[in-house]
Structure formats: structure tokens, C-alpha cells
Amino acid sequence: MSKAQNVFGTLRNFDLGNGRQGALQALPQLEKAGVGPVSRLPVSLRLVLESVLRNCDGQRVLEQNVRALANWQPTGPRTEEIPFVAARIVLQDFTGVPLLVDLAAMRSALARLGRNPKLIEPLVPVDLVVDHSVQVDYYGTAEALGKNLELEFNRNRERYQFLKWGMQAFETFKVVPPGIGIVHQVNLEYLAQGILSAPSTINYQLSTIFYPDTLVGTDSHTTMINGLGIVGWGVGGIEAEAGMLGQPVYFLTPDVVGVHLTGALREGVTATDLALTVTQMLRKAKVVGKFVEFFGPGAAALPVVDRATIANMAPEYGATMGFFPIDAECVSYLRATGRSEEHCRIYENYYRAQGLFGMPQKGEIQYSVELELDLAMVVPSVAGPKRPQDRIELPNMKREFAAAFTRPVTENGFGRASADLDKSFPVSAQAGFEAGGGIRHGSVVIAAITSCTNTSNPSVMLAAGLLAKKAVERGLQVNPLVKASLAPGSRVVSDYLERTGLQQYLDQLGFNLVGYGCTTCIGNSGPLPAPVDEAIGKYDVIAASVLSGNRNFEARVHQSIKANFLMSPPLVVAFALAGRVDIDLSREPIGQGKGGENVFLKDLWPTLPEVRDRMEAALKPEVFRQLYRDFAGQNPKWNEIPASGGNVYAWDAGSTYIQEPPFFQKFELQPGEIREIKGARALGIFGDSVTTDHISPAGSIKPTSPAGKYLVERGVAVEDFNSYGSRRGNDRVMTRGTFANVRIKNLMVPGTEGGVTRCFAGKDCARPPGEPVSIYDAAMAYQREGTPLVVIAGQEYGTGSSRDWAAKGTALLGVKAVIAQSFERIHRSNLVGMGVLPLQFKEGTGARTLKLDGTETFDVLGLGPALKPQQDLTVRLTRANGRVETIPVTCRIDTPIEVDYYQHGGILPYVLRQLVCP
Numbered sequence: 001m002s003k004a005q006n007v008f009g010t011l012r013n014f015d016l017g018n019g020r021q022g023a024l025q026a027l028p029q030l031e032k033a034g035v036g037p038v039s040r041l042p043v044s045l046r047l048v049l050e051s052v053l054r055n056c057d058g059q060r061v062l063e064q065n066v067r068a069l070a071n072w073q074p075t076g077p078r079t080e081e082i083p084f085v086a087a088r089i090v091l092q093d094f095t096g097v098p099l100l101v102d103l104a105a106m107r108s109a110l111a112r113l114g115r116n117p118k119l120i121e122p123l124v125p126v127d128l129v130v131d132h133s134v135q136v137d138y139y140g141t142a143e144a145l146g147k148n149l150e151l152e153f154n155r156n157r158e159r160y161q162f163l164k165w166g167m168q169a170f171e172t173f174k175v176v177p178p179g180i181g182i183v184h185q186v187n188l189e190y191l192a193q194g195i196l197s198a199p200s201t202i203n204y205q206l207s208t209i210f211y212p213d214t215l216v217g218t219d220s221h222t223t224m225i226n227g228l229g230i231v232g233w234g235v236g237g238i239e240a241e242a243g244m245l246g247q248p249v250y251f252l253t254p255d256v257v258g259v260h261l262t263g264a265l266r267e268g269v270t271a272t273d274l275a276l277t278v279t280q281m282l283r284k285a286k287v288v289g290k291f292v293e294f295f296g297p298g299a300a301a302l303p304v305v306d307r308a309t310i311a312n313m314a315p316e317y318g319a320t321m322g323f324f325p326i327d328a329e330c331v332s333y334l335r336a337t338g339r340s341e342e343h344c345r346i347y348e349n350y351y352r353a354q355g356l357f358g359m360p361q362k363g364e365i366q367y368s369v370e371l372e373l374d375l376a377m378v379v380p381s382v383a384g385p386k387r388p389q390d391r392i393e394l395p396n397m398k399r400e401f402a403a404a405f406t407r408p409v410t411e412n413g414f415g416r417a418s419a420d421l422d423k424s425f426p427v428s429a430q431a432g433f434e435a436g437g438g439i440r441h442g443s444v445v446i447a448a449i450t451s452c453t454n455t456s457n458p459s460v461m462l463a464a465g466l467l468a469k470k471a472v473e474r475g476l477q478v479n480p481l482v483k484a485s486l487a488p489g490s491r492v493v494s495d496y497l498e499r500t501g502l503q504q505y506l507d508q509l510g511f512n513l514v515g516y517g518c519t520t521c522i523g524n525s526g527p528l529p530a531p532v533d534e535a536i537g538k539y540d541v542i543a544a545s546v547l548s549g550n551r552n553f554e555a556r557v558h559q560s561i562k563a564n565f566l567m568s569p570p571l572v573v574a575f576a577l578a579g580r581v582d583i584d585l586s587r588e589p590i591g592q593g594k595g596g597e598n599v600f601l602k603d604l605w606p607t608l609p610e611v612r613d614r615m616e617a618a619l620k621p622e623v624f625r626q627l628y629r630d631f632a633g634q635n636p637k638w639n640e641i642p643a644s645g646g647n648v649y650a651w652d653a654g655s656t657y658i659q660e661p662p663f664f665q666k667f668e669l670q671p672g673e674i675r676e677i678k679g680a681r682a683l684g685i686f687g688d689s690v691t692t693d694h695i696s697p698a699g700s701i702k703p704t705s706p707a708g709k710y711l712v713e714r715g716v717a718v719e720d721f722n723s724y725g726s727r728r729g730n731d732r733v734m735t736r737g738t739f740a741n742v743r744i745k746n747l748m749v750p751g752t753e754g755g756v757t758r759c760f761a762g763k764d765c766a767r768p769p770g771e772p773v774s775i776y777d778a779a780m781a782y783q784r785e786g787t788p789l790v791v792i793a794g795q796e797y798g799t800g801s802s803r804d805w806a807a808k809g810t811a812l813l814g815v816k817a818v819i820a821q822s823f824e825r826i827h828r829s830n831l832v833g834m835g836v837l838p839l840q841f842k843e844g845t846g847a848r849t850l851k852l853d854g855t856e857t858f859d860v861l862g863l864g865p866a867l868k869p870q871q872d873l874t875v876r877l878t879r880a881n882g883r884v885e886t887i888p889v890t891c892r893i894d895t896p897i898e899v900d901y902y903q904h905g906g907i908l909p910y911v912l913r914q915l916v917c918p
């Protein structure tokens with residue numbers, strides 16, 4: 001039990017509504033005490049301030065931190081860092097397993113040093129939801145769910161055994177087993193409480209202190225919970241580990257962009273259309289690294305499920321959060337999803353006592369910038385073919401696909417001749433597979449109702465079911481080329497789709513249930529039918545996917561599909577019926593009905609009353625209570641998995657899934673010194689928008705890749721490779737998979753795709769210098785001769801999902817610095833967290849202007865013990881002809897604590913040393 005801090009005299013009681021009193025750190029008292037004008041701060045910042053105030057202990061969190069945040073200036077300089085102690089942590093299995101591997105490795109390191117391994121123990125509750133591992137191998141049949149689950153357990157048995165070890169080894173580590181749902185939907189519907197409490201002593205008296213539910217998660221879309229007025233965002237696994245072990249998550253004081261919402265969505269416009277509109281608008285407004293807070297009458301009128309859809313896409317618009325303040329809608333949602341009456345009363349009373357209840361109106365709060373959006377202006381939209389911010393109004397889809405078809409690849413197009421657009425290609429027949437009428441550019445080959453973004457929102461899921469019903473009644477069918485699937489983020493969705501009788505119509509169109517997990521959204525779309533895949537490869541077809549997800553970067557959805565469009569679930573069904581994306585659904589028929597008559601989208605689109613009538617079936621508290629209890633009892637396959645015991649994990653050298661990583665194997669109690677980097681070689685030179693998926697792919701492993709060869713050498717059959725995401729517990733696979741995305745383009749080897757580079761390692765390398773070789777092989781050759789490496793990149797390096805293996809793999813390949821034109825927020829901090837130096841070119845400079853081709857060597861000068869955040873450094877470039885140039889760069893170690901992390905070789909060695917020698 002902790003002693004409540006009362007540095008500013010802000011501890012107060014409030015009425016719990018059940019005749020009892022609870023304690024809180026009262027933010028209004030802070031203002032009364034003259035500390036700062038707290039009541040004018042954005043709500044999201046006040047919630048962070050509560051955490052800073054409550055954890056102000058003079059060590060991790062200082063009085064100065066409270067004062068600085070309480071006096072936040074809307075347009076002030078952003079130099080102060082905020083130490084944020086999150087109340088809990090959520091993980092998904094792709095990121096959670098490697099995180100648990102790191103914790104286990106730290107325990108092993110302590111055991112080797114003769115220290116108590118139990119020093120490594122999460123200090124806050126940690127929930128891991130197993131959602132990323134289910135793949136769509138089976139579809140279009142009633143057995144798909146069971147068979148996919150069976151395969152998932154077969155493929156992931158070792159990982160699940162390891163998770164079970166973690167459940168018994170760590171006291172506050174809980175697992176939601178496979179087959180239950182998607183982490184962010186499970187968080188919204190079940191894990192999130194909105195208000196938390198802990199026993200505490202106040203003036204030597206036993207009391208209960210209440211505080212806002214806040215979290216960080218090892219998944220970018222953790223922001224979805226912002227829709228319920230909860231502060232939380234995605235962090236790298238390494239930061240989450242530090243957070244678990246008592247370190248605050250540090251971030252630069254943000255700008256807060258207020259988005260004033262007015263009006264209401266028109267008939268026929270969905271929350272997905274709104275989310276895509278907001279994404280495009282906020283990308284243009286450059287909100288990267290900022291908090292976004294929605295307010296005004298339009299925000300107040302949106303139900304929590306719509307707010308959550310918009311909040312979910314915060315990473316796509318680049319914001320740290322897309323936050324909606326707390327109001328009566330939040331209470332209604334908590335009540336409707338099975339939280340108790342007493343809990344809802346405490347929740348409301350707490351936020352009223354804090355002056356934080358109710359949607360702010362214009363003029364009440366000072367934001368850094370205010371933007372306006374009239375919801376009535378939103379129109380049906382999709383986004384693609386390669387980026388979520390490239391919104392297309394539905395009637396323009398045909399024109400936009402044709403434009404993208406011929407646009408250069410460098411401008412997010414496909415660089416094809418317009419004469420090729422209308423060509424059609426044969427697809428060979430195969431037992432059990434009808435070839436249909438052949439395949440064209442723009443043919444839909446995957447249609448997936450997927451992703452927590454949308455499956456947590458009953459209005460769009462019911463709309464998909466209603467559209468399917470009308471289509472079936474009109475006699476429409478889905479082309480056999482389309483691999484259709486339905487993968488909700490919780491079993492509640494199936495309950496209401498069954499209850500409303502709509503699932504049967506989705507089934508008839510092939511949208512059978514395939515699993516409760518991320519599936520297509522994370523690229524686990526499973527194989528296409530062989531004849532389709534062959535035809536795409538043979539004729540180089542620009543095939544399309546349509547999905548209700550939030551990401552559509554190349555090769556994310558499926559390696560063979562180049563055009564990927566995000567859209568609402570009812571539009572996914574509509575495009576599956578149309579069978580192609582180059583269609584104007586506002587004018588052209590979607591298909592022909594029973595009598596040969598043309599059927600248009602408007603004939604099938606559900607009306608608002610039709611959706612509203614069925615909404616009651618969707619939010620039944622007793623269903624949530626029943627489905628979110630006794631996971632183990634409801635999941636016999638999980639129960640069958642054996643668990644090993646003990647506080648220290650018994651590593652199995654033969655495992656191809658779980659290996660002890662090298663991060664702590666030579667751990668020393670004293671850190672080294674910061675030194676200049678000398679004589680480095682370029683491992684890769686990349687263009688703009690290199691994603692974390694390019695750096696560390698999550699999808700399938702090619703047998704001919706270094707990771708594939710490693711697995712084959714260890715007797716793993718190709719069909720048992722599983723995905724990179726599922727093998728993140730094995731650093732040997734992941735290091736070999738770094739930069740191994742089949743679509744990554746290394747400009748050192750122009751005209752190629754995949755993880756290839758030129759290697760100039762001298763001794764100990766059999767190949768002639770400069771010959772193309774895999775990035776992994778080159779990195780190992782450089783490591784053998786002790787040559788440090790750098791990576792050169794363009795704008796937005798590391799954009800996309802938070803993926804700590806993108807930084808871990810980079811570090812393990814021997815990369816000492818990444819020099820980019822700009823960095824994505826989480827990846828930059830992950831690089832520092834792994835001891836890799838992020839350096840930023842000055843405006844107007846980059847690989848192209850410097851004419852770099854990889855034959856150069858690089859020295860990073862000015863690095864030393866006196867390193868300061870964002871200090872200017874110099875890169876000395878020596879060209880192949882001996883000419884030397886110096887380039888000024890900014891060191892993107894942004895905060896003082898990051899200097900410490902860098903000096904210690906990363907955040908985890910830093911934390912471990914703090915624990916061992918506090």
C-alpha cells in the first residue's frame with residue numbers, strides 16, 4: 001500500500017454516491033492554491049496532470065513537473081518533458097511475447113549476477129490480449145472459425161506455453177486467451193474501467209484513492225480508448241517494459257489541437273467516412289506528435305462507438321491521441337457494456353468533482369490551434385490505394401483508380417500504361433474453385449470486414465448485415481475470385497448479428513465468421529486461392545483488397561495485392577458484390593438482380609431507422625457480462641496448453657519461437673561512455689515513408705530469405721513458418737528479417753525490391769566488394785570486421801505501427817545511427833531505446849541532394865559525454881574518390897532522460913541498472 005502524496009495540499013474527499021467517501025487529487029485545488037490556471041487546460045492535459053500530481057514523489061516526478069504542466073502555454077516552446085506514470089498497460093501478443101521475453105531475459109541476467117530475479121516485476125496491471133495470431137486460412141464456410149482456431153493453436157503452441165509461464169511467474173500479468181477478441185475492442189468493452197482506485201494511507205488513516213484510468217499500450221491503436229475519455233497511446237515495447245518496471249513514460253509537452261465539431265452526420269454517411277475525413281484533414285494540418293482533442297456540440301452528439309472509431313485512427317493522422325472528453329455518453333456506454341451501476345455512479349461523481357464532466361464548448365478551453373469540422377459536410381468515402389490519408393469520395397473511385405494506375409510509383413501510383421487498364425486475364429480453374437470471368441486490374445480479391453476500428457461499432461456492423469440482407473433478397477452474389485471474411489473484435493458482435501438474424505445473409509455472401517482477432521488488418525489474410533495468386537503474379541495484375549481496417553501500406557494486407565482500400569463494413573460488402581474497385585457506385589449498377597434488373601448501391605443501402613431499430617440488440621449489458629468472464633473455462637484449447645513453473649524461464653535452445661535475446665547476456669553494472677562513430681558504412685539508403693513494416697515485416701516469411709533459410713536449417717517445414725509477427729520471441733529470426741520486406745526499395749541497388757544491399761566489407765568476405773547481397777549477410781560481414789553501420793532515409797522514417805523489433809533488429813544488425821529527413825514519433829524513441837542514434841538532416845538536405853550511393857563512409861562527430869538533447873552534430877562524409885564533406889545534422893535524442901538511455905546503451909540496460917544499483 002502506498003502513502004498518498006500531498007505536496008500541494010490537493011488531497012480531498014468526494015462523495016462516492018453510496019453513502020461513502022473516497023479520496024482524490026483535486027485538480028481544482030491546484031488552481032485555488034495558485035499553482036496554475038488548470039481549469040482552462042485541455043481535458044486530456046488535465047488528466048495527464050492528475051497523474052503527474054499523484055505521482056509527485058520528488059524523485060521520479062518533481063514539483064517542477066507539476067508546476068510546468070499546470071502552466072502549459074497553448075503556443076509555448078516545447079522543451080519540457082512530462083514524466084507520465086500510466087495506471088495500467090495493455091499488450092497484444094505480437095508485441096507482448098517479445099516484451100515478456102525481455103522481462104524473462106532480465107530475470108536471467110539478475111540470476112547470473114546472483115541477484116533476486118523477482119526484482120523484475122510489473123508494478124502496474126498488465127493485460128495481454130492474444131489477437132494478432134489468427135490467420136484466414138479457411139473462409140466461406142461454417143467451419144472456418146473452428147478450423148482457423150485449430151491451426152492457430154497448432155502454430156503457436158510454444159508461444160502460448162511461454163505466455164502461460166509468464167502468467168504464473170509475474171503477479172500482475174494477465175492474459176486474455178485467443179478466440180476472445182481484438183485488444184482495443186476488448187479494452188473498450190471490458191478492460192477499461194474509466195476510473196480506478198487503490199488503497200492508500202492519508203494522514204496515517206487507511207483510505208481509498210480514486211484516479212483516472214490511463215494506460216499505454218504496445219500497439220499504435222491504443223488511442224481507440226480515447227473515445228471513452230481515457231488518456232492512452234501506443235508506445236514501443238521497450239518503453240512499455242520500462243513503464244511496467246516503474247519508469248515514467250517521458251514525452252515532450254505537446255501542442256493540443258482542438259477540433260470543434262458541429263452538425264450531425266447525414267443519412268447514408270457512416271462513422272468510418274467521418275474517421276477517414278478526419279484522418280485526411282488532420283494529416284494536412286500536421287498534427288504529428290500533438291494531442292488532438294475533439295469538442296463542441298457535434299462531439300457531444302456522437303456516441304462513444306463513433307468517437308472510438310475516430311480515436312482509433314489517431315496514428316493515421318499522426319497524433320499522439322485523438323481524445324474525446326468525458327460526458328454522459330461515456331456513462332451510458334459503460335452502463336450498456338455491463339459495468340455496474342455503482343461503478344458508473346463513482347465514475348460520474350469523480351469526474352464531476354474534478355470539474356472534468358461534460359463536453360467543452362467553444363471558448364471554455366485554450367487550445368494551441370482550433371480547427372472546425374461540420375459533420376454534415378462528411379460524405380461517403382474510402383481511402384487508398386496505398387495510404388490511409390488518401391481519401392476518395394465514393395463517386396470518384398473509378399476515376400481515382402484509373403489515375404493511380406498510370407501515376408508514377410514515386411507518387412503513390414502504379415506506373416502502368418493506360419492502354420493496359422481494361423485488359424482481362426484468365427484464371428485457371430481448380431477443384432473446388434470456380435475461375436469466374438477472369439481477373440482484371442482493379443479486381444477485388446480480398447474483401448474483409450476486419451479491424452477494431454470498425455468492428456467495435458455496431459452501427460456499421462449492422463449496416464453491413466442489412467446491406468447483405470438486401471443483396472441476398474435481390475439475388476446478388478459475390479464473385480468467386482473474392483476471398484471474403486468477417487473477423488469481429490469481440491464475440492458480442494456475433495451475438496447481435498445472430499440476434500438480429502443478419503449473420504445468415506452475410507454467410508450467404510461468403511462473409512462467414514473466420515475468427516475473433518486482427519486477421520486481415522495485420523496482414524494475416526492467409527493465402528489467396530492458388531490460381532488467383534498465380535494469375536496475379538503471371539500477368540502482373542494490380543489486384544485490389546477492400547477492408548474495414550486502418551492501414552493499407554504496400555504488402556501489409558497481402559504480398560500479392562498492390563491496391564488496398566479502407567472503407568466501412570457495408571462498403572466492403574458492396575465492393576465484394578461489385579467485384580472491382582474501378583466502379584462509380586453512385587451511377588453504375590452493383591450487379592443484376594434475380595430478374596436481370598440492374599441493382600444499385602442506393603437500392604441496398606440501409607436507412608438510419610433500419611440501423612437504429614437494431615441497435616438495441618447490440619448493447620445489452622448482460623451479454624457483455626456473460627461473454628467477458630471465465631475466459632479459461634470458455635476456452636478448452638487454452639486449458640490444454642501446459643505451463644512451466646519457476647521465476648526464471650528455462651530457455652530451450654532448440655526452440656524456433658522463444659530464445660534468450662543477446663541484450664543482457666554481457667550485462668555489466670557500469671555503463672560505457674558516449675563516443676563518436678567512425679568509419680561507418682551505409683547498410684541501406686531509403687526514400688520517403690519507409691514504414692516499420694518495411695523495416696520489420698509482420699507477415700509471411702519467404703523460404704529464400706535469410707530468416708526462411710534459418711528456419712529450414714532447423715527443420716521447420718515451410719508451411720509451419722508462421723509469420724514474422726509470431727516469431728518475435730526469437731531474435732535470430734527477427735534480425736534476419738530486418739529490412740526483409742519484399743517491397744522495401746534500397747536505393748543503393750536501384751531497380752530492386754526486398755532486403756538487398758551492396759556490401760563493401762573488406763576482409764573476411766568471400767564476395768567481390770559492391771556486389772548485391774542480402775542486408776543480413778552484409779551486416780554480418782561488417783560485424784565480423786568491426787565496421788559500424790548507418791542507415792540513410794527520407795521523410796517520415798518509421799511511420800506505421802509501433803514496432804519495437806524495427807529498432808531492435810536495426811540495433812542487432814550493428815546499425816549505430818539512422819540519418820533521416822524526419823522520423824515518426826514512436827520509432828524515433830524506440831531507436832534511442834535500443835541505443836541507436838537518430839540524426840536528422842537539416843531542411844533541404846537528404847540522400848538525393850547529397851547524391852549518396854552507398855560507396856561513402858561516415859563519421860559522426862561531436863558525440864561525447866556532454867551530449868545535449870537536440871544538439872547539432874556533424875556527419876563527415878568521405879566519398880569513394882576520397883573527397884571529404886561535412887554535413888550538419890540535428891541529434892534527435894530529444895530529452896535529457898533519452899541522453900541517459902543512450903549512454904546506457906538503451907532503456908532496458910538503464911532500468912536494469914536502476915533496479916540493481918538504485
Ligand code: SF4
Pocket residue numbers: 092131182183184219221450451452453517518521522549550
Ligand atoms: S485489428 Fe488492426 S488496428 Fe486493431 S489491434 Fe489488430 S492490427 Fe491493430
